[in-house]
Amino acid sequence: MDNLRAIVEEIGLLNDSAESSRWQVAQKIADAFAEFEPYERGLTAGLCQRLRKSSDTVYGMRNAENLRDRLGVGTALSVSHFVTLHELVTRYELSDDDCRDWISRAIDDSLSVRDLRSEVALEHEQDLRAHWLRKVSRMAKLMDRILQDTESAGVPDELREIAKVAHSCVSDFADKVEGWH
Numbered sequence: 001m002d003n004l005r006a007i008v009e010e011i012g013l014l015n016d017s018a019e020s021s022r023w024q025v026a027q028k029i030a031d032a033f034a035e036f037e038p039y040e041r042g043l044t045a046g047l048c049q050r051l052r053k054s055s056d057t058v059y060g061m062r063n064a065e066n067l068r069d070r071l072g073v074g075t076a077l078s079v080s081h082f083v084t085l086h087e088l089v090t091r092y093e094l095s096d097d098d099c100r101d102w103i104s105r106a107i108d109d110s111l112s113v114r115d116l117r118s119e120v121a122l123e124h125e126q127d128l129r130a131h132w133l134r135k136v137s138r139m140a141k142l143m144d145r146i147l148q149d150t151e152s153a154g155v156p157d158e159l160r161e162i163a164k165v166a167h168s169c170v171s172d173f174a175d176k177v178e179g180w181h
Contacts, residue, residue, distance in 0.1 A: 023075045
């Protein structure tokens with residue numbers, strides 16, 4: 001068991017450093033674009049060649065870092081999340097506060113990049129009923145996780161029993177909503 005934990009921790013640290021490095025690269029790209037004109041000295045072409053990335057990827061990393069910096073948030077989400085969020089800011093005219101809300105939601109709900117894109121799109125669709133149904137589904141999934149985590153979080157028995165009642169109510173509600181539509 002200890003060997004398994006050590007392996008999981010080692011992989012986790014490697015993953016953490018890899019994402020941290022990606023944010024460092026994004027920051028350096030943004031700094032370079034702030035310092036030089038993109039075409040004057042071949043910055044974009046040079047970065048594309050050296051990093052073996054497309055210009056879209058290089059610009060995406062720059063935009064991700066600029067957005068992250070402008071919002072004043074940390075690097076809890078991946079560079080890819082911020083690349084996507086930057087695209088969504090343009091498409092849906094999201095405010096900085098909207099972005100911060102989406103970042104919190106992506107962290108809280110462990111949203112993948114694709115899920116983040118879908119959630120933002122759903123939020124800005126005209127079909128309010130479908131959006132409401134999606135929220136109910138999310139709430140039921142979150143309540144499932146809350147109940148599952150009570151034991152590992154060391155929740156006292158009294159609170160665990162209340163969580164079970166809340167879970168039952170939310171599950172019943174979600175089931176009725178599912179049968180309604």
